[in-house]
Amino acid sequence: MNKISTFDDWIEYFRQWQQDISYVPALLGNYQFETKLGELHSLDIEFGDFKGQAKWHRLTQIPNQSIRDALMNLIVYQSDTEFASVEQQRNLLDTAPTEYDKQALIRVNSEEMRHGWQMCYLLVNYFGDSGKLEARKLLERRAFRGDRLLGSFNAPVNNWLDFFTYTEFVDRDGKYQLTMLSHSAFAPLAESVTALLKEEFFHMFTGHTGLTRILRAGKIPIPIMQKYFNKWLSTAYDLFGTDHSSSAHWTYTWGLKGRFDEHEATLPAEKDRLNDLARSHYMAESDKLIDQLNQLIPADQPKLYAPDLKFNRSIGEYVGKMYCVTGESLTLEEYQKHLSDALPTPEDERILAEIIKGKDWVTQSQMN
Secondary structure (H helix, E strand, C coil): CCCCCCHHHHHHHHHHHHHHCCCCHHHHCCCCCCCCCCCCCCCECCCCCCCCCECECCHHHCCCHHHHHHHHHHHHHHHHHHHHHHHHHHHHHHHCCCHHHHHHHHHHHHHHHHHHHHHHHHHHHHCHHHHHHHHHHHCCCCHHHCCCCCHHHHCCCCCHHHHHHHHHHHHHHHHHHHHHHCCCCEHHHHHHHHHHHHHHHHHHHHHHHHHHHHHHHCCCCHHHHHHHHHHHHHHHHHCCCCCCCHHHHHHHHCCCCCCCCCCCCCCCCCCCCHHHHHHHHHHHHHHHHHHHHHCCCCCCCCCCCCCCCCCCCCCCCCCCCCECCCCCECCHHHHHHHHHHHCCCHHHHHHHHHHHHCCCCCCCCCCC
16 A cells, blocks of 8 residues: 555545445445534633643644644544444445435444544644554454454444444444543544534434334344343443543543533542543433333333443453343353353344344334
8 A cells, every 4th residue: 555645645545445345435425525623612721731721723732742642542543433333334234124224324324434534634634654654554454353443343233233222322432432522622633523423413313213113113022132232332331441541541631531521510520530430421321211212112021221330341340250231240150151141142143134134123214
């Protein structure tokens, strides 16, 4: 591959990436990839050691290399999730239950591609040779090879129950991450993610209405749905980072990434608990959404619930520890059996495939 010198060079890589993952550009219709900038919450830095100073608009205004490196790392990780999600979902286009769902998936994928495009625009135009190299590497990793940066974005999205649960819960984590970045001291990043957030809400809407339509149709067994909730919520917990994270401490201290409720917080930040606090907000919101879904389940059937924070964790203090979905400790033998009972199995995939082949396993969208 040739060296990237300009953003136009990167765009050529982007077109090649679309071909490599077999995403036919014609599917996107007249969708225009472009950079979009939203409004800043404040012209001044909102938190951390530089609070009250003017936000940085150029890399040379950032006080030291450690802050610049941390900023670039935040952008790289955010961008990696955008391209990965398209790779995870690209195989669902031919099995969409309705034309509305196919178009919704195409819109979600289009916007995820544009979000990655926007982040790479920042890398190429603000971060010199290092940024250009990282922007290229973002198009070389693949979710289906398992080399994306975060575990959630290497997990398979095999069917439309996967997709609706993913967009309900994993995209909701994206809302939290983008909201925290929207307060960044680096103005081009803050302006970029405020624009991204406006598009992210459709992704979450797609997930929640999709799960609602599944429950209204009543064809997919609740215990199978629960397994997909266990799969995606447990990995979404990981996306908030490790407990007592030093990197979260420093990105807050340097003004790069705020709290989810930074705009309304009245108390000083607990900088050693930033990830924990964001995750607790997320879990409370997820519980409310699940409560809404449970209103659609007949009284004689089991209700859906969020898995315990300790279940199936890949990072943090519970990684490698054996807890069931309701939080009790298990022996190794019990845990191995429990995983096959709590997470989707090949048999579950087979049952779902048969249901999805049929008609009316989701109700028609009112937007059709």
